[in-house]
Amino acid sequence: MAEVVVLLDLWVSPFGQRCRIALAEKGVAYEYKEEYKEEDWTNKSPLLLQSNPVHKKVPVLIHDGKPVCESLIIVQYIYEVWSDGAPLLPADPYARAQARFWGDFVDKKIYECGTRLWKLKGEAQQEAKKELIEILKLLQAELGDKKYFGGDAFGYVDIALVPFCAWFYTYKACGGLSVEAEVPKLAAWGRRCMERESVAKTLYDPLKVYEFVCHLKKKYGIE
Amino acid sequence: MDQQPPIPPSDLKLLGSWADSHTHRVQLALKLKGLPFQYQEEDPLRPSAALLLHNPVYENLPVLLHRGCPVLHSTIILHFLDDTWPLHRLLLPSDPFDRATARFWSHFADDKLAPAVAAVFSSAGDGQRAAVDQVHQNLKLLERELGDGGAFAGRRFFGGDEIGFLDIVLGCGSYWLAVFEEVMEVKLVDPEAFPRFHAWLRDFEDQTEVKETIPAIDKLLEYARAVRQMMLGGGAAAAAAGGDNAATN
Numbered sequence: 001m002a003e004v005v006v007l008l009d010l011w012v013s014p015f016g017q018r019c020r021i022a023l024a025e026k027g028v029a030y031e032y033k034e035e036y037k038e039e040d041w042t043n044k045s046p047l048l049l050q051s052n053p054v055h056k057k058v059p060v061l062i063h064d065g066k067p068v069c070e071s072l073i074i075v076q077y078i079y080e081v082w083s084d085g086a087p088l089l090p091a092d093p094y095a096r097a098q099a100r101f102w103g104d105f106v107d108k109k110i111y112e113c114g115t116r117l118w119k120l121k122g123e124a125q126q127e128a129k130k131e132l133i134e135i136l137k138l139l140q141a142e143l144g145d146k147k148y149f150g151g152d153a154f155g156y157v158d159i160a161l162v163p164f165c166a167w168f169y170t171y172k173a174c175g176g177l178s179v180e181a182e183v184p185k186l187a188a189w190g191r192r193c194m195e196r197e198s199v200a201k202t203l204y205d206p207l208k209v210y211e212f213v214c215h216l217k218k219k220y221g222i223e
Numbered sequence: 224m225d226q227q228p229p230i231p232p233s234d235l236k237l238l239g240s241w242a243d244s245h246t247h248r249v250q251l252a253l254k255l256k257g258l259p260f261q262y263q264e265e266d267p268l269r270p271s272a273a274l275l276l277h278n279p280v281y282e283n284l285p286v287l288l289h290r291g292c293p294v295l296h297s298t299i300i301l302h303f304l305d306d307t308w309p310l311h312r313l314l315l316p317s318d319p320f321d322r323a324t325a326r327f328w329s330h331f332a333d334d335k336l337a338p339a340v341a342a343v344f345s346s347a348g349d350g351q352r353a354a355v356d357q358v359h360q361n362l363k364l365l366e367r368e369l370g371d372g373g374a375f376a377g378r379r380f381f382g383g384d385e386i387g388f389l390d391i392v393l394g395c396g397s398y399w400l401a402v403f404e405e406v407m408e409v410k411l412v413d414p415e416a417f418p419r420f421h422a423w424l425r426d427f428e429d430q431t432e433v434k435e436t437i438p439a440i441d442k443l444l445e446y447a448r449a450v451r452q453m454m455l456g457g458g459a460a461a462a463a464a465g466g467d468n469a470a471t472n
Contacts, residue, residue, distance in 0.1 A: 066320055069327055070330060073323050073327055073330070076322075076326070077322070080322065093306035093307040094289065096302070096303070097302065097303040097306075104299070138280065
């Protein structure tokens with residue numbers, strides 16, 4: 001019997017993109033459903049409210065009617081269910097623990113700090129810029145000279161972080177943070193990831209992301 | 224069935240703090256899996272050189288050292304224990320959907336419930352009433368999942384017949400509810416409002432390994448009172464004294 005896989009998502013969401021990349025890596029066919037029609041954040045479909053009653057947020061993966069919520073939990077689920085082929089995490093338990101640590105680090109730090117960078121002005125923005133540079137430097141140090149965070153294999157930490165590459169232009173345009181200048185090895189890693197079909201087909205043009213952010217800022221009267 | 228060789232106690236060392244619920248999670252997990260370990264008490268306010276070396280990013284507890292290599296964050300440590308010792312009692316469920324559900328509610332515990340409980344402790348007046356309300360909202364969600372149609376319907380524990388990953392995560396920390404109820408004189412876990420959660424917590428705390436792990440309630444009360452006094456301006460010495468007394472008794 002064919003499996004039914006549905007992803008409730010928002011086109012620009014880096015969290016949703018993690019799931020799309022994982023599904024593409026695994027070659028899983030799914031139905032994509034866009035939420036928040038016309039960028040009305042209150043316009044949540046009944047399916048979303050029913051599938052994620054606790055947080056009422058995307059992304060949500062619905063597999064044969066059963067919902068899985070939160071992007072990194074969804075990514076782990078995808079790899080555990082469709083377990084043929086390349087694994088998400090390294091085989092060694094200690095390396096796995098490290099991958100989980102850095103995935104969690106990306107999750108806790110990047111979006112929150114990045115949002116402050118494009119949203120705020122003056123001293124608060126400068127503070128966010130400083131913090132984000134430190135965060136990116138830590139990640140660059142963890143990457144080292146490896147091809148991917150997982151070594152030769154594209155994996156968990158890569159998937160957690162790569163959607164934010166489409167936001168680098170916004171960080172520069174809004175906050176004066178040049179990822180290329182501050183963390184060139186990380187920027188190079190981003191370009192390597194873009195050579196993967198799953199990533200290239202999922203991430204949007206950074207200019208489109210910037211347009212979205214500008215539109216948001218106007219909408220909320222931030223300037 | 225393959226047997227894994229006995230583990231030398233020196234292979235595992237836990238850096239923790241006696242009143243830290245995340246430390247208790249790891250201690251309980253190690254006990255449930257029957258893994259011997261060394262323990263080093265740390266002062267969260269005065270991190271040791273070892274802690275700073277092994278956890279430079281967050282400088283927090285607990286840290287599990289396996290043959291000298293650090294594993295950080297209690298939930299990651301629990302995953303690590305299952306990955307490394309899969310033939311010892313498994314903490315996480317094996318079904319991918321059950322694992323996703325356990326991970327979701329574990330994240331909820333740390334991201335929503337724990338901060339709400341902490342807010343009860345650190346606030347007063349209207350702020351505290353709002354914090355108590357938030358705790359109730361969160362407990363309602365868990366109560367629902369334990370009921371008919373919920374993810375854990377009909378189960379004695381979140382892990383099933385035995386305690387598992389989510390029980391450890393939720394349970395080690397839920398004792399603060401009773402402590403704060405007494406210290407703050409608020410009602411958090413009303414057995415009438417949350418009968419299933421209340422029953423689960425009682426059964427969890429009745430487990431032998433849990434009783435061996437969680438400090439005596441009077442020590443926790445003493446500690447909480449001292450910290451509360453400090454927050455209200457009693458000074459750091461009061462909190463330190465409370466902590467030291469409770470730790471060494």
